[in-house]
Amino acid sequence: NQVNAVIEAGLGPQIACFAHDQFSIPKGNLSEPDGPSLYIARSCQEIRVHYFEFEDGLYYLTTENGVVYQTFCDMTTNGGGWTLCTLGDRWTSQQGSNPLRPDGDGNWNPGYYDIKAQDMSVWYIPNNKPMKDWNPTAILRYHTETHFLSQYGGNLYELYHRYPVKYNVGEPLTNNGPSIPIVYDHGDKETTKAFYGPYAQREFEPGFISFRAINLERAAMAICSGIIPKGRQVDAYCIGGGGHFPEAAPKQCGDFTSFAWNGYGTHKGWSASKDMLEAAVLLFYC
Amino acid sequence: NQVNAVIEAGLGPQIACFAHDQFSIPKGNLSEPDGPSLYIARSCQEIRVHYFEFEDGLYYLTTENGVVYQTFCDMTTNGGGWTLCTLGDRWTSQQGSNPLRPDGDGNWNPGYYDIKAQDMSVWYIPNNKPMKDWNPTAILRYHTETHFLSQYGGNLYELYHRYPVKYNVGEPLTNNGPSIPIVYDHGDKETTKAFYGPYAQREFEPGFISFRAINLERAAMAICSGIIPKGRQVDAYCIGGGGHFPEAAPKQCGDFTSFAWNGYGTHKGWSASKDMLEAAVLLFYC
Amino acid sequence: NQVNAVIEAGLGPQIACFAHDQFSIPKGNLSEPDGPSLYIARSCQEIRVHYFEFEDGLYYLTTENGVVYQTFCDMTTNGGGWTLCTLGDRWTSQQGSNPLRPDGDGNWNPGYYDIKAQDMSVWYIPNNKPMKDWNPTAILRYHTETHFLSQYGGNLYELYHRYPVKYNVGEPLTNNGPSIPIVYDHGDKETTKAFYGPYAQREFEPGFISFRAINLERAAMAICSGIIPKGRQVDAYCIGGGGHFPEAAPKQCGDFTSFAWNGYGTHKGWSASKDMLEAAVLLFYC
Numbered sequence: 001n002q003v004n005a006v007i008e009a010g011l012g013p014q015i016a017c018f019a020h021d022q023f024s025i026p027k028g029n030l031s032e033p034d035g036p037s038l039y040i041a042r043s044c045q046e047i048r049v050h051y052f053e054f055e056d057g058l059y060y061l062t063t064e065n066g067v068v069y070q071t072f073c074d075m076t077t078n079g080g081g082w083t084l085c086t087l088g089d090r091w092t093s094q095q096g097s098n099p100l101r102p103d104g105d106g107n108w109n110p111g112y113y114d115i116k117a118q119d120m121s122v123w124y125i126p127n128n129k130p131m132k133d134w135n136p137t138a139i140l141r142y143h144t145e146t147h148f149l150s151q152y153g154g155n156l157y158e159l160y161h162r163y164p165v166k167y168n169v170g171e172p173l174t175n176n177g178p179s180i181p182i183v184y185d186h187g188d189k190e191t192t193k194a195f196y197g198p199y200a201q202r203e204f205e206p207g208f209i210s211f212r213a214i215n216l217e218r219a220a221m222a223i224c225s226g227i228i229p230k231g232r233q234v235d236a237y238c239i240g241g242g243g244h245f246p247e248a249a250p251k252q253c254g255d256f257t258s259f260a261w262n263g264y265g266t267h268k269g270w271s272a273s274k275d276m277l278e279a280a281v282l283l284f285y286c
Numbered sequence: 287n288q289v290n291a292v293i294e295a296g297l298g299p300q301i302a303c304f305a306h307d308q309f310s311i312p313k314g315n316l317s318e319p320d321g322p323s324l325y326i327a328r329s330c331q332e333i334r335v336h337y338f339e340f341e342d343g344l345y346y347l348t349t350e351n352g353v354v355y356q357t358f359c360d361m362t363t364n365g366g367g368w369t370l371c372t373l374g375d376r377w378t379s380q381q382g383s384n385p386l387r388p389d390g391d392g393n394w395n396p397g398y399y400d401i402k403a404q405d406m407s408v409w410y411i412p413n414n415k416p417m418k419d420w421n422p423t424a425i426l427r428y429h430t431e432t433h434f435l436s437q438y439g440g441n442l443y444e445l446y447h448r449y450p451v452k453y454n455v456g457e458p459l460t461n462n463g464p465s466i467p468i469v470y471d472h473g474d475k476e477t478t479k480a481f482y483g484p485y486a487q488r489e490f491e492p493g494f495i496s497f498r499a500i501n502l503e504r505a506a507m508a509i510c511s512g513i514i515p516k517g518r519q520v521d522a523y524c525i526g527g528g529g530h531f532p533e534a535a536p537k538q539c540g541d542f543t544s545f546a547w548n549g550y551g552t553h554k555g556w557s558a559s560k561d562m563l564e565a566a567v568l569l570f571y572c
Numbered sequence: 573n574q575v576n577a578v579i580e581a582g583l584g585p586q587i588a589c590f591a592h593d594q595f596s597i598p599k600g601n602l603s604e605p606d607g608p609s610l611y612i613a614r615s616c617q618e619i620r621v622h623y624f625e626f627e628d629g630l631y632y633l634t635t636e637n638g639v640v641y642q643t644f645c646d647m648t649t650n651g652g653g654w655t656l657c658t659l660g661d662r663w664t665s666q667q668g669s670n671p672l673r674p675d676g677d678g679n680w681n682p683g684y685y686d687i688k689a690q691d692m693s694v695w696y697i698p699n700n701k702p703m704k705d706w707n708p709t710a711i712l713r714y715h716t717e718t719h720f721l722s723q724y725g726g727n728l729y730e731l732y733h734r735y736p737v738k739y740n741v742g743e744p745l746t747n748n749g750p751s752i753p754i755v756y757d758h759g760d761k762e763t764t765k766a767f768y769g770p771y772a773q774r775e776f777e778p779g780f781i782s783f784r785a786i787n788l789e790r791a792a793m794a795i796c797s798g799i800i801p802k803g804r805q806v807d808a809y810c811i812g813g814g815g816h817f818p819e820a821a822p823k824q825c826g827d828f829t830s831f832a833w834n835g836y837g838t839h840k841g842w843s844a845s846k847d848m849l850e851a852a853v854l855l856f857y858c
Contacts, residue, residue, distance in 0.1 A: 038344055038358055038417045040373060040566045050414040058610055060356075066372030066395045066569075068357055070632075071640055072610055086638030087612060109638045128622040131610045280612045324630055324644055324703045326659060326852045336700040346642075352658030352681045354643055 038062075043115045044073030045081030045286055054080060056135060063114040071111055072131065074121065074284055077185055078143055082121045082284035085111040085156070116154035117285030118147040121185075122209065122225055124279040134282070139275055140195070141186040142226065143286070144209060148180045155285060163212035165220045165240070172232040177212030179228040192226040195276040196237050197262065199269050203231030213238045225281065236261065236270045239281070324348075329401045330359035331367030331572055340366060342421060349400040357397055358417065360407065360570055363471055364429055368407050368570035371397040371442070402440035403571035404433040407471075408495065408511055410565040420568070425561050426478065427471040428512065429572070430495065434466045441571060449498035451506045451526070458518040463498030465514040478512040481562040482523050483548065485555050489517030499524045511567065522547065522556045525567070610634075615687045616645035617653030617858055626652060628707060635686040643683055644703065646693065646856055649757055650715055654693045654856035657683040657728070688726035689857030690719040693757075694781065694797055696851040706854070711847050712767070713758040714798065715858070716781060720752045727857060735784035737792045737812070744804040749784030751800040764798040767848040768809050769834065771841050775803030785810045797853065808833065808842045811853070 038060045041047045047059055059073045061083070074082035086109050121143035125134045135141075152159040163169075163177035189206040196204070210224035216232035222240030229238065235258035262269030265277050324346045327333045333345055345359045347369070360368035372395050407429035411420045421427075438445040449455075449463035475492040482490070496510040502518040508526030515524065521544035548555030551563050610632045613619045619631055631645045633655070646654035658681050693715035697706045707713075724731040735741075735749035761778040768776070782796035788804040794812030801810065807830035834841030837849050 040413075051416065062373060064374070066374060066398065068355070068395060069640070087634060088636070088638060109640060112638070127612075130623065326699075337702065348659060350660070352660060352684070354641070354681060 038068060043081070043111070043117070043285070044071075044075065044083040045117075047073060048075055048081040058131070061111065063110045067110050067114075069110050071109065072134075072282075074135070076135075077121060077141070078145075078183075078286075082143075082286045083111050083115055083117070085109055085115065085283050085285050087280055087282040111285065113155055113157035115285050117149050118154075119144045119149060119286045120180075120209065121284040121286065123282040123284070124225075124276070125282065126275075127278045127280055138186050139279055140192065140226065142182040142184045142192075142209075143284075144180045145183055146180055148178065149285070152178070156283070159211060160222070165212055165222045167220065168218045169212075169220060170214055170218075172214045172216055172218075172234070173229070175214055176210065176229060179208045179210040179224075182207060182209055182226065195226075195273050197259075197267060197270045197272055200233070200236040200272070203233055204229050204237055210238070233258075233270070236272075324354060329367070329397070329403070329571070330357075330361065330369040331403075333359060334361055334367040344417070347397065349396045353396055353400075355396050357395065358420075358568075360421070362421075363407060363427070364431075364469075364572075368429075368572045369397050369401055369403070371395055371401065371569050371571050373566060373568040397571065399441055399443035401571050403435050404440075405430045405435060405572045406442075406466075406495065407570040407572065409568040409570070410511075410562070411568065412561075413564045413566055424472050425565055426473040426481070426512065428468040428473070428495075429471060429570075430466045431469055432466055434464065435571070438464070442569070445497060446508070451498055451508045453506065454504045455498075455506060456500055456504075458500045458502055458504075458520070459515070461500055462496065462515060465494045465496040465510075468493060468495055468512065481512075481559050483545075483553060483556045483558055486519070486522040486558070489519055490515050490523055496524070519544075519556070522558075610640060615653070615683070615689070615857065616643075616647065616655040617689075619645060620647055620653040630703070633683065635682045639682050639686075641682050643681065644706075644854075646695075646707070648707075649693055649713070650717075650755075650858075654715075654858045655683050655687055655689070657681055657687065657855050657857050659852055659854040683857065685727055685729035687857050689721050690726075691716045691721060691858045692728075692752075692781065693856040693858065695854040695856070696797075696848070697854065698847075699850045699852055710758050711851055712764065712798065714754040714756045714764075714781075715856075716752045717755055718752055720750065721857070724750070728855070731783060732794070737784055737794045739792065740790045741784075741792060742786055742790075744786045744788055744790075744806070745801070747786055748782065748801060751780045751782040751796075754779060754781055754798065767798075767845050769831075769839060769842045769844055772805070772808040772844070775805055776801050776809055782810070805830075805842070808844075 039047055039051050040062055041050060041059075042061060042063065044059060044061075047053050047061075053059065053073075054075050056073065056075050058070050060068055060070055062068050072084040074080065074084070122141070123134065123138050124140040125138050129137055149155060149159070152162055159177070169175060192206040193201050204224065204227040206227050208224075208228040209226065210228050211222070213221045213224050213229045213234040214232075215221070215234045219235075221234050221238035224234065224238040227237060258270060259272045259277060260266075262271040265271065265274030267273045325333055325337050326348055327336065327345075328347060328349065330345060330347075333339050333347075339345065339359075340361050342359065342361050344356050346354055346356055348354050358370040360366065360370070408427070409420065409424050410426040411424050415423055435441060435445070438448055445463070455461060478492040479487050479490075490510065490513040492513050494510075494514040495512065496514050497508070499507045499510050499515045499520040500518075501507070501520045505521075507520050507524035510520065510524040513523060544556060545558045545563060546552075548557040551557065551560030553559045611619055611623050612634055613622060613631075614633060614635065616631060616633070619625050619633075625631065625645075626647050628645065628647050630642050632640055632642055634640050644656040646652065646656070694713070695706065695710050696712040697710050701709055721727060721731070724734055731749070741747060764778040765773050765776075776796065776799040778799050780796075780800035781798065782800050783794070785793045785796050785801045785806040786804075787793070787806045791807075793806050793810035796806065796810040799809060830842060831844045831849060832838075834843040837843065837846030839845045
C-alpha cells in the first residue's frame with residue numbers, strides 16, 4: 001500500500017506545523033467562572049480561539065514538552081490572542097546581561113521559544129504598576145501586522161539565532177537585522193520620537209520595530225523599539241545590548257547608560273525622557 | 287566511636303530513598319479551603335498521603351531542588367495520588383520534535399524527571415476541554431499496577447535513558463522496550479483497538495502500554511498506548527517518534543502522519559479514528 | 573576571631589546594582605484585593621517596597637529574563653521582603669544529590685540565582701504543615717544582618733561558585749567557607765544546640781550560619797545551620813553534602829545518615845532530635 005511504498009522509499013513522515021493545528025476544533029464555550037483553568041494550549045491565541053476566553057489576565061499555558069506555566073494574555077488588542085513572552089524594566093542599563101540574547105545560558109520564559117507566532121506587540125508601562133493597570137496606563141503600545149515572524153522562525157529565539165546579538169557580526173546599518181512597520185494602539189510616531197533625546201531623534205525614523213542594530217564600535221543591540229535606525233549611535237535609542245563591548249570602562253553603580261548620557265531623564269542631548277527610563281517594556285507574540 | 291570507625295573505613299553515608307520518606311508522618315487534616323496551598327511535596331501522592339487532599343485539581347509541588355511548580359493531580363483513580371507529568375495533543379504529528387525524548391534540549395515539566403514513581407496512568411481527552419471536564423469526557427483511561435517504573439529508574443526520563451528513542455538502536459520487535467499490562471478505568475480492549483485503523487489492528491494486541499517501538503526503517507517511537515506491537519509498521523499505532531528519520535522528505539503543513547495515511551479520521555486502511563486524532567494524551571505517575 | 577578571619581579571607585567586595593533600582597519609584601498603593609497580581613518584581617523585597625504588599629504568602633516574581641514564577645514571601649520578619657529561594661525536607665539524607673550544589677545540572681528555583689540579596693533567613697518547620705502554619709509552628713527561625721551576601725555575589729548560587737561543595741577542596745576547618753553571626757526570630761542558641769546530638773554539640777558553637785564545611789575525609793557539606801563548626805565530624809551537624817564521597821558503600825532505603833547515627837531521633841550520641849529530623853528547612857534571601 002501507500003505507507004509501505006513511501007516507507008520503503010525512505011520517506012518517513014516529518015511534519016512541523018504548530019501555529020495552525022488542523023486537529024483542534026472548538027467544542028463550545030467552556031470558560032470557567034471560578035479561577036484559571038489548566039487548558040492544553042500553547043499560546044494565548046489558542047486559548048482565545050479554542051476556549052473562548054476574551055479577558056486580559058493570567059492564563060496557564062503548556063509547552064510542547066508539557067511544561068505548565070502562567071503568563072499574561074492580551075485578549076483585546078487587534079482581535080486579541082497576544083502572549084506575553086518576556087518583559088523587563090532595566091534593559092537600558094543591561095549591556096552585559098542581555099535578556100533577549102538567545103545564546104546565553106539563562107532560563108527563559110517558555111513562551112519565548114515555545115510559541116510559533118507571526119506578529120509582535122510591545123507595551124511600555126510605567127514602573128511599579130500592577131497588572132490590571134498595565135493596559136490603561138501604558139505610555140506606548142503598538143503591534144506589527146506583516147506576519148514577519150513567520151520568515152524568521154516564528155519567535156525571537158529563532159530570529160536571534162539568525163541575527164546574533166554579539167560583538168563583531170558586521171557593520172552598522174549594513175548588517176542590521178530586519179525593521180518592520182508598526183501600527184499604533186496607544187501613541188503615535190510623534191510620541192515615539194519624543195521619548196528619545198534630541199540628538200538621538202536625528203538618527204532614526206519612528207514607525208518601525210527593528211532588530212539587531214550595530215553601533216560604530218561593532219557591538220550589537222537587540223531591539224530598537226518603535227524606530228528604524230539611520231545612524232551609528234544605536235546605544236542611545238536601542239535596548240538589550242549584548243555581547244562584548246570592547247574597551248568599555250567598568251561603570252559604577254549610579255552611573256547611567258547612553259539613554260541618560262546627558263543626565264538622567266533630562267531629555268537633553270542624548271538623554272531619553274524620564275517617562276521612558278521609568279517604564280517596563282513588555283513583548284508579546286501573536 | 288562508631289562514626290569515626292565507619293568514616294575512617296571510607297564508608298560515608300550515601301542514601302537515595304525518595305518515594306518513601308521515613309521522616310514524614312502526617313500531622314492531621316491540614317487542607318485549606320481558601321485556594322491552593324504551597325505544600326512541601328514532591329508528588330500528588332505525597333499531597334494525598336501527608337496533607338489529606340482528595341480532590342482532583344491543580345496543586346503546587348516542589349522539586350528536590352526547591353523549584354515550585356503547579357500541575358494537575360488525579361486524586362481519585364485507583365486510590366488517587368497520580369501526578370500529571372506531561373501532556374500533548376499533537377504527538378501523532380511530532381516525529382521530528384519528540385515531547386518524550388529525554389536526550390533533547392527542551393525544557394521539561396519538572397515532574398517528568400523529579401518524581402520517583404512506580405506506576406503510570408494515561409488519559410485520552412477530547413481536544414479543547416477545560417480541566418474540570420477532563421475526567422468525565424475522557425474517551426480512554428487506564429493505569430498499570432505492576433510497579434514497573436521501579437525497575438526502570440522511577441520515571442520516563444530514566445526509562446528513556448535505558449531505551450533511547452532514536453534512529454538505529456536495534457531491530458523491530460527484537461529491540462523494542464518493555465510492554466506492561468494495563469487495567470482499564472474507562473474503556474476496554476475493544477474500544478482501545480477500535481481507535482486505530484483496520485490495517486493497524488492486525489499488528490498489535492490491546493491491553494498493554496509499550497515503550498520504544500522500532501519500525502522497519504529502524505526509527506523509534508516513544509509510546510504505543512494501550513497496545514503491544516506485533517509488527518513493524520509502528521508509525522501507525524505508536525506516538526512520540528524521535529530521532530533521525532533517514533531520507534525523510536520535508537512535508538508541508540496540512541499533511542498528515544501515518545495515523546491519517548488513508549485520509550484524516552476516515553478509520554480506513556491505516557487511518558486512526560477521528561476521536562483519537564482529536565484527543566490530547568495525558569501521562570501520570572504514581 | 574575566626575569569623576572575621578574567614579570573612580576577610582573571602583573575595584573582595586563586589587558591586588551589584590540590582591537590589592536598588594534607581595529607575596523604580598513607588599507610585600502609590602496599588603495592591604489588589606482579588607487574588608495575586610503579576611508584578612514586575614525580581615524579589616519579595618521589590619514587591620514590598622514598590623507595591624506595598626505586607627502580607628506573607630505566595631507572590632509572582634519575574635526574573636531578569638522575564639520568567640514568571642511564584643514563591644513564598646515573608647513580609648513580616650525584621651521589616652519583611654524575604655524571598656523563599658529553596659526548601660527541602662530530606663537534606664540530611666541527600667549526600668549524593670545536593671539541593672544546594674550549584675555545579676549540578678538540576679533545575680533551580682529561579683530565585684536561587686536570579687535575586688541579588690544581602691542577607692539570609694532560615695526557617696525550620698515541622699514536616700507536612702501547610703503554608704499558613706509555617707511561621708506559627710516553626711521550631712527555629714533566624715536571620716543574618718551583616719549583608720554578607722553582597723561579598724559573595726549576592727546569592728548562594730554565586731557563593732557556592734566561590735566555595736564549591738565537592739570532594740577534596742581542602743582541609744577541615746582550614747578551608748571551610750564563611751560563618752556569619754545570626755539574630756534569632758524564634759528560638760535561641762540553647763534551642764539551636766539542643767537540636768543536635770550530645771556528641772555533635774561538643775564540636776560546634778551556636779549563633780552562626782556556616783557555609784561549605786569539610787569533614788576529615790575531605791568531603792564537603794553545604795550549610796551548617798545555626799552553628800559554626802569547631803570539629804571535623806561535620807556530617808553530624810551540617811546538611812546538603814555534595815560531591816564525591818570516596819569509597820562510600822551504597823546504603824539501602826531505611827538507613828539513616830549521621831544525623832541519626834545512634835538511632836533515629838534518639839537524641840543520644842551523634843543522633844539529632846526527632847524535631848529536627850522531621851522538619852523542613854526553608855532558605856530566604858533579602
